[in-house]
Amino acid sequence: MVNDKLTQLKVHAQHVGDRLSAMVLPNIGAFIAWGLIAAIFNKTGWWPNAHLATLVGPMSHYLLPLLIAYSGGSAIAKHRGGVVGMIATMGLIVGSSMPMFIGAMIMGPLGGWIINRWDRHVERRIPQGFEMLTNNFSAGIIGMGLALVGYVLIQPIMLLGNRLLAAGVDHIIHTGLLPLANILIEPAKVLFLNNAINQGILAPLGTQAASVSGQSILFLLETNPGPGLGVLLAFSVLGRGVLRTSASSAIIIQFLGGIHEIYFPFVLMRPLLLLAVIAGGVSGTFTFTFFNVGLRAIPSPGSIISILLMTPKGLHNLIGVLAGILVATVVSFALSLVILQWYQSNRRSALSGRISTIQPVKRVIFADEAGMGTSQMGRRIFEMKLQAAGLEIPVQHVLIQNLVDESDVIVITRQSYAKWVTKKMPQALQVVAVDNFFNAPQYDELIKKLRPEKII
Amino acid sequence: MLRFFGQPKYADKELFGYELFLREKVAGNWQFPKSFSQIHGHEFSQLLAATLALMSTDIQLVSINLDREQFIEEAYICELGRVQEAYPQIQVVVELTEHDGKVTNxxxxxxxxxxxxxxIWICLDDVGTGDNQISFVQQIDPYVSEYKFALQNFHGKKDYATSVSPYLQFWREQAALHHKFFAIEGFENAVDLKIAQNYHADIKQGYYFGRPHEIAAQSTLLVADH
Structure with missing residues (x-):
């Protein structure tokens, strides 16, 4: 009984992580653009330019949260869900002084879910000819309502959460348990909640300390690239398909470019990796404390190059800073390898031709190329079979080129595309190849396996 | 000599099947058989099996036309069932024509x-015409997979575009309500395409997409460039 509950908890945590990651990964390009502009044109950047640096604020405040909200909403209710998710997120963004990434991750999918439920409820009740009017007004009214809820209710809660995290870090620093501050800093980073900690605690305290002693270890707590680098290295060794190739290129962007955000989706996808980054952060900070090193000012961006430029002169300082980064990387890498191997051994049993009882099915996807209508017809046939079996699993049709790798899904495609789809969706529970979308025997076999306890 | 000629069926841009028409070779020319009633269910099914054997792996569905008398004949029911069992990779559809017959519902x-x-799937051919009107459609509903609407029945009528639209709308809605596939046949030109585009046919067929041709051994999937 306890084991079942733990298993369910684990599955739900992974499911949440996958959803969070799926909102960020498709928009990584925007994060990179934002990071590069900041790295190059900010006051402390490589080529400071006050005019061009004005791009940084609106991008982090508006563009990135809205992109995340659209991804979250559209994953549930396509374009309509994306639009409503974005409207809802504006309520959080307006009036907040900090970027609302995590808020967008909440409001985006919430907007998509609400409009999806509404559409299902009214679908057969809309009078002929009033579909467009109803759809447009319902999206607008629901979006408006959610924006108001976000502004009045959710935003203050988010700000309070941020302040609590910052207060927690502040308390740890003042009680002299500095390495333990990373227990809060690393999860806060991955959930995009690090701004209050950085700007509210670490930067002012660090600047104060540096004004007296010429350096501060506080500038290294959040900017240490070691924990993130360890995770990315583990994915480049043990990752599969697109994760492996993207991890390799992400290393350069994170370690040399200083754009740490690029490793957050990898951790969100496998929530247990939080342990790895925490361990890496704690051990790195412990090493910095052991060597009694710090930086002259906050390195911006948090790349190895900026960190070394901010290291005070002297071989001891250089060795200490490099040692802390190296220790953090090695600890994070070692733990990440163990965690990823554990995930993969779980997945192997799910992919060995049967659906594992610990991997509920979130939805079924019919994947095909544009212009191929029989897969759309097959989707309807399968949907009706699911309904007849009393199973409420969403069935979607997605173009193969638009597939985004995720777990807990089953993908049905034509025989000739099976290899392509498997390559695009290495995490999928199963890729089913059919010869005929009208009467594939695999439909009935699949439905037999899809018991209620396997459905999310 | 009898052969099946196939007219292509399209789902969006995908050629996925054929409607098969019997043709008889007379004096070197292929023409409609003089008498359909002389073709027995066994001969018909053997010819169908031989035709399915020639189909490429991309063909997922074929349909054949049976009038009401043929439809209830034991030979057709049994023999076509055997053909479907022998060729499970191709879905066989029987199109029940709308011609009047002395057969009860x-x-x-x-x-x-x-x-x-x-x-085997059942398709109601030429819905809204002949005996395939709404009352019969509702009775046979549990066994039907497809409604087929014939644009050619409206060609040549005055105000073709405006007169056909309400019928298309009605049968499109009926198909959606009863979870049937909706096929439109009789596309002859781009005007037909424009008129029918708002009614989102699952399956399209007509001279515009291809005329019936002799089924020979096939190899590649054809995707329309329309």
């Missing part, structure tokens, strides 16, 4: 149930 419904048991 009860006989048709019983026969339809047996076809469905043999995993």
């Amino acid at each position: 009860r006989q048709l419904i019983d026969a339809a149930a047996r076809y469905v048991q043999s995993r």
Whole structure:
């Protein structure tokens, strides 16, 4: 009984992580653009330019949260869900002084879910000819309502959460348990909640300390690239398909470019990796404390190059800073390898031709190329079979080129595309190849396996 | 000599099937058989099996036309069931034509149930015409997979575009309500395409997409460039 509950908890945590990651990964390009502009044109950047640096604020405040909200909403209710998710997120963004990434991750999918439920409820009740009017007004009214809820209710809660995290870090620093501050800093980073900690605690305290002693270890707590680098290295060794190739290129962007955000989706996808980054952060900070090193000012961006430029002169300082980064990387890498191997051994049993009882099915996807209508017809046939079996699993049709790798899904495609789809969706529970979308025997076999306890 | 000629069926841009028409070779020319009633169910099914053997792996569905008398004949029910069993990779669809016949609805419904048991689909051909009107459609509903609307029945009528639209709208809605596939046949030109585009046919067929041609051994999937 306890084991079942733990298993369910684990599955739900992974499911949440996958959803969070799926909102960020498709928009990584925007994060990179934002990071590069900041790295190059900010006051402390490589080529400071006050005019061009004005791009940084609106991008982090508006563009990135809205992109995340659209991804979250559209994953549930396509374009309509994306639009409503974005409207809802504006309520959080307006009036907040900090970027609302995590808020967008909440409001985006919430907007998509609400409009999806509404559409299902009214679908057969809309009078002929009033579909467009109803759809447009319902999206607008629901979006408006959610924006108001976000502004009045959710935003203050988010700000309070941020302040609590910052207060927690502040308390740890003042009680002299500095390495333990990373227990809060690393999860806060991955959930995009690090701004209050950085700007509210670490930067002012660090600047104060540096004004007296010429350096501060506080500038290294959040900017240490070691924990993130360890995770990315583990994915480049043990990752599969697109994760492996993207991890390799992400290393350069994170370690040399200083754009740490690029490793957050990898951790969100496998929530247990939080342990790895925490361990890496704690051990790195412990090493910095052991060597009694710090930086002259906050390195911006948090790349190895900026960190070394901010290291005070002297071989001891250089060795200490490099040692802390190296220790953090090695600890994070070692733990990440163990965690990823554990995930993969779980997945192997799910992919060995049967659906594992610990991997509920979130939805079924019919994947095909544009212009191929029989897969759309097959989707309807399968949907009706699911309904007849009393199973409420969403069935979607997605173009193969638009597939985004995720777990807990089953993908049905034509025989000739099976290899392509498997390559695009290495995490999928199963890729089913059919010869005929009208009467594939695999439909009935699949439905037999899809018991209620396997459905999310 | 008898052969099946196939007219292509399209789902969006995908050529996925054929409607098969019998043709008889007379004096070197292929023409409609003089008498359909002289073609027995066994001969018909053997010819169908030989035709399915020639189909490429991309062909997922073929349909054949049976009038009401043929539809309830034991030979057709049994033999077509055997053909479907022998060729499970291609879905066989029986299109029940709308021609008047001395057959009761009860006989048709019983026969339809047996076809469905043999995993054969039923399509109501030319819905809204002849005997395939809404009352019969509702009775045979549990056994039907597809409604087929014939644009050619409206060609040549005055105000073709405006007169056909309400019928298309009605049958499109009926198909959606009863979870049937909706096929439109009789596309002859781009005007037909424009008129029908708002009614989102699952399956399209007509001279515009291709005329019936002799089924020979095939190799590649054809994707329309329309």
